Amino acid sequence: MKLVSWFRGEAFQRGVHPPSCKLTAHTRIRRLPFPPRVIVPLSQHIGKPPRPIVKVGQEVVRGQPIAKAEDWLSVPHHAPVTGRVEFIGLKPGMRGPWVESIVIRAHPGATQEDLWGEPRDLSGASAQEILQAVWDTGMVGLGGAAFPTHAKLSVPQQAKVHTLVVNGCECEPYLTCDHRVMVEQSDDLIRGIRYAMRATGARRAIVGIEDNKPDACDAVRAAIARAGTLPEGEIHAEMVPTKYPQGSEKMLIMALFGVEIPAGGLPVSLGMVVNNVGTLAALGRLLPVGQGLTERVVTITGPGVARPGDYIVPIGTPLSFILDFAGAFDAQAKEVILGGPMMGQAAASLEVPITKGISGIVVMRAQDMQLDRERKIYPCIKCAQCVESCPMGLNPSMLGMLAAKREYDLMGSRYHLGECFECGCCSYVCPSNIPLVQQFRVAKQILREKAVARKSS
Amino acid sequence: MTIEIRSAPHIKAPRNVAMIMRHVVFSLMPVCAFFVYQYGLSALASLLVVTGSCLLTERLFVKTGTQAGDISDFSAVITGLLLALSLPPAFPLWMGAVAGFVAIALGKALTGGIGFNVFNPALVGRAFVQAAFPQAIATYSPSFLPGRFSEFVPSSLAWPLMQPADLMLWLKVKQLDALAAATPLARWKFEGVLAGAEELLTSLSGHMAVGPSPLLILLCGSYLAVRRFLDWRIPAAILGSAGLTAWLLFALSPERFPNPFFMLFSGGLILGAVYMATDMATSPVTPKGMWVYGALIGLLTVIIRYYSGLPEGVMYAILIANAATPLIEKVTQPTPFGKSALAKIGHAKRGASYPLHPGYISREEAHAVTPKKRFLWNKPKRDERHKPGEHR
Numbered sequence: 001m002k003l004v005s006w007f008r009g010e011a012f013q014r015g016v017h018p019p020s021c022k023l024t025a026h027t028r029i030r031r032l033p034f035p036p037r038v039i040v041p042l043s044q045h046i047g048k049p050p051r052p053i054v055k056v057g058q059e060v061v062r063g064q065p066i067a068k069a070e071d072w073l074s075v076p077h078h079a080p081v082t083g084r085v086e087f088i089g090l091k092p093g094m095r096g097p098w099v100e101s102i103v104i105r106a107h108p109g110a111t112q113e114d115l116w117g118e119p120r121d122l123s124g125a126s127a128q129e130i131l132q133a134v135w136d137t138g139m140v141g142l143g144g145a146a147f148p149t150h151a152k153l154s155v156p157q158q159a160k161v162h163t164l165v166v167n168g169c170e171c172e173p174y175l176t177c178d179h180r181v182m183v184e185q186s187d188d189l190i191r192g193i194r195y196a197m198r199a200t201g202a203r204r205a206i207v208g209i210e211d212n213k214p215d216a217c218d219a220v221r222a223a224i225a226r227a228g229t230l231p232e233g234e235i236h237a238e239m240v241p242t243k244y245p246q247g248s249e250k251m252l253i254m255a256l257f258g259v260e261i262p263a264g265g266l267p268v269s270l271g272m273v274v275n276n277v278g279t280l281a282a283l284g285r286l287l288p289v290g291q292g293l294t295e296r297v298v299t300i301t302g303p304g305v306a307r308p309g310d311y312i313v314p315i316g317t318p319l320s321f322i323l324d325f326a327g328a329f330d331a332q333a334k335e336v337i338l339g340g341p342m343m344g345q346a347a348a349s350l351e352v353p354i355t356k357g358i359s360g361i362v363v364m365r366a367q368d369m370q371l372d373r374e375r376k377i378y379p380c381i382k383c384a385q386c387v388e389s390c391p392m393g394l395n396p397s398m399l400g401m402l403a404a405k406r407e408y409d410l411m412g413s414r415y416h417l418g419e420c421f422e423c424g425c426c427s428y429v430c431p432s433n434i435p436l437v438q439q440f441r442v443a444k445q446i447l448r449e450k451a452v453a454r455k456s457s
Numbered sequence: 458m459t460i461e462i463r464s465a466p467h468i469k470a471p472r473n474v475a476m477i478m479r480h481v482v483f484s485l486m487p488v489c490a491f492f493v494y495q496y497g498l499s500a501l502a503s504l505l506v507v508t509g510s511c512l513l514t515e516r517l518f519v520k521t522g523t524q525a526g527d528i529s530d531f532s533a534v535i536t537g538l539l540l541a542l543s544l545p546p547a548f549p550l551w552m553g554a555v556a557g558f559v560a561i562a563l564g565k566a567l568t569g570g571i572g573f574n575v576f577n578p579a580l581v582g583r584a585f586v587q588a589a590f591p592q593a594i595a596t597y598s599p600s601f602l603p604g605r606f607s608e609f610v611p612s613s614l615a616w617p618l619m620q621p622a623d624l625m626l627w628l629k630v631k632q633l634d635a636l637a638a639a640t641p642l643a644r645w646k647f648e649g650v651l652a653g654a655e656e657l658l659t660s661l662s663g664h665m666a667v668g669p670s671p672l673l674i675l676l677c678g679s680y681l682a683v684r685r686f687l688d689w690r691i692p693a694a695i696l697g698s699a700g701l702t703a704w705l706l707f708a709l710s711p712e713r714f715p716n717p718f719f720m721l722f723s724g725g726l727i728l729g730a731v732y733m734a735t736d737m738a739t740s741p742v743t744p745k746g747m748w749v750y751g752a753l754i755g756l757l758t759v760i761i762r763y764y765s766g767l768p769e770g771v772m773y774a775i776l777i778a779n780a781a782t783p784l785i786e787k788v789t790q791p792t793p794f795g796k797s798a799l800a801k802i803g804h805a806k807r808g809a810s811y812p813l814h815p816g817y818i819s820r821e822e823a824h825a826v827t828p829k830k831r832f833l834w835n836k837p838k839r840d841e842r843h844k845p846g847e848h849r
Contacts, residue, residue, distance in 0.1 A: 379572035424466035
């Protein structure tokens with residue numbers, strides 16, 4: 001693997017270096033107790049929400065399926081606690097509007113062991129069987145995008161995959177859950193990588209780890225050495241220079257291999273499949289025991305938290321319970337972010353639950369957000385900082401001016417608005433405090449609606 | 458606990474407009490200090506009056522709501538300081554005040570204030586006084602005059618609307634070397650006297666009638682460039698293109714044209730390249746555009762200096778390039794990630810079929826070969842690029 005090492009100095013162009021603030025990089029993952037009731041939203045991922053298969057009043061056991069996948073881009077859900085189904089209906093969602101959810105009241109003294117599922121041997125399983133097993137766990141990408149993992153691992157007919165890229169970058173400030181998973185669950189991770197390699201047919205797997213977590217790289221390399229020579233192929237851990245937004249699969253592939261994924265294309269068109277370390281570690285833990293995804297590692301951190309740390313949290317635990325546990329109400333917390341501070345969403349309410357796609361909860365105080373006191377927005381002074389930082393090579397300055405004039409069509413057709421993946425680098429650097437990426441989100445939404453209207457008319 | 462809901466990103470780099478402007482002002486301080494040390498009281502008064510005039514004008518237009526921004530963003534201070542540095546040190550103060558007013562009123566407020574100006578305000582002010590007071594602006598007082606801290610050069614204190622006293626006469630009365638009152642550029646242009654190497658060196662450190670010291674400006678500018686408060690590409694392109702053009706002409710006929718070093722370090726080229734052409738609002742934002750813009754300025758400067766009736770060409774070169782900025786920007790948009798020649802080959806439609814990359818590596822050799830960075834030798838061959846109906 002000398003070639004890849006040789007490319008170590010080659011990261012992608014542009015990008016930014018936000019302060020990393022990894023407060024919890026060296027604390028062990030801890031377990032959170034059960035909340036009195038968990039709220040499992042049905043729609044936790046991209047695609048159609050699954051259909052509930054339990055009734056109100058029914059007793060459920062931790063790990064038992066409670067919702068069934070409806071179609072290809074939908075995954076089942078499993079009961080995160082042992083208890084009684086209390087309510088099925090609308091509950092506040094993280095995006096603001098209310099969403100269909102299943103509420104389960106936990107039995108007092110319920111165990112955190114998974115009681116559902118039985119060990120199975122997947123050593124001789126075909127790719128199709130492994131994909132089915134992945135689907136049954138209800139796994140989605142735990143990095144944040146929440147794309148169903150079985151769909152991501154299934155390779156189209158004509159394409160051949162030669163490399164599985166494992167994304168261990170975690171470039172967002174504050175978040176450390178992937179870091180701790182790599183350090184503490186590296187054997188699970190290797191097992192998960194092996195399943196993913198069998199599912200995709202890749203003969204090579206490369207774990208890309210940013211060089212601000214050398215201990216994670218050491219742990220993964222040690223686990224690779226422990227696994228020895230594998231029938232699936234070889235696994236390597238590679239360090240890449242730290243930069244935001246390296247967690248984007250396009251940027252990571254650029255950093256590791258120096259190739260650009262074609263605009264509008266997917267990594268599979270270059271023979272690669274990208275998966276997040278947290279996802280693969282969870283797969284490595286769940287697949288051999290046949291259990292579903294009922295909990296995930298969440299980083300609870302930020303300057304507004306008294307006891308920050310990485311916690312194993314049952315899916316569906318309300319934010320207020322977690323924040324109470326981590327001591328967020330002592331400080332003058334101002335904003336609760338689901339995900340990292342660069343791309344995460346502000347929680348609309350503290351009653352919303354943890355879903356499969358939330359990798360961190362960051363509690364910020366007003367003074368930590370480094371916003372101007374009055375947040376005065378100046379006109380664009382064309383300082384070119386946004387152009388220098390846009391990893392997709394767009395011209396956010398021009399796009400912002402067009403957005404102000406509502407020239408959305410021009411933004412899409414001439415200035416490649418569709419390429420923007422909303423990493424927020426432009427808004428982060430803008431000295432005039434212009435909400436660039438926020439404007440682009442609105443513009444993209446309007447363009448999408450226009451396209452739908454055009455199609456239906 | 459009340460929570461706020463805001464859209465990502467939730468953190469912000471500590472840099473803001475006022476901070477950028479403040480740093481430019483800080484970096485100008487050594488230049489101004491040396492300017493005052495060189496020319497004494499007159500230069501100090503000129504700096505203060507011009508900057509004051511700019512600030513008052515800015516205040517007037519912000520107060521009446523004509524322009525965006527506010528006075529606390531320091532941008533008017535930069536305009537004032539640069540304008541004063543680009544004028545002769547003993548420029549009549551009332552003319553300096555007029556220049557400051559015109560700079561802000563016509564150069565900035567007219568188009569809507571900070572960020573909206575098409576032309577560099579300081580240069581608009583200077584262009585106006587160049588047209589209105591051609592004689593005063595061509596008269597430089599020599600630097601390091603004895604007694605410069607105790608009395609004003611008489612031209613500084615001319616009555617408003619009056620022409621200044623003749624500087625040459627005053628110098629003769631004081632029994633000083635009157636020749637030094639013309640800048641090296643003007644002397645080359647109008648008297649055919651080319652500055653020698655020794656003179657060039659002394660002019661580098663500001664020891665002649667040349668205005669602020671070019672070396673000091675380069676030093677302060679490099680501080681800004683390192684801190685990323687200005688883009689290094691623009692000064693590099695200007696100096697590169699001016700030097701190259703001057704060298705080309707010098708190589709063609711060394712007896713007609715001065716050597717390129719003289720071109721680079723005389724007059725206001727360094728000040729213009731480092732502080733005026735890099736004005737953010739009036740220069741392109743695209744990296745390629747910056748090179749084009751800088752190259753244009755360098756070329757125009759040398760052409761104007763050699764062929765026009767003016768001794769100095771930087772000002773007009775920058776103003777013309779400012780006007781060309783929108784066009785330059787339009788044709789130099791950056792190539793988005795994944796749209797380059799190599800990436801186009803493997804173009805795939807999302808969700809549909811996945812045509813394979815022609816540089817596809819088979820599963821067997823995958824562990825041995827890694828796709829390389831795009832270089833000449835692994836660019837796809839022409840016939841691979843144009844397989845009809847296969848990769849589109």
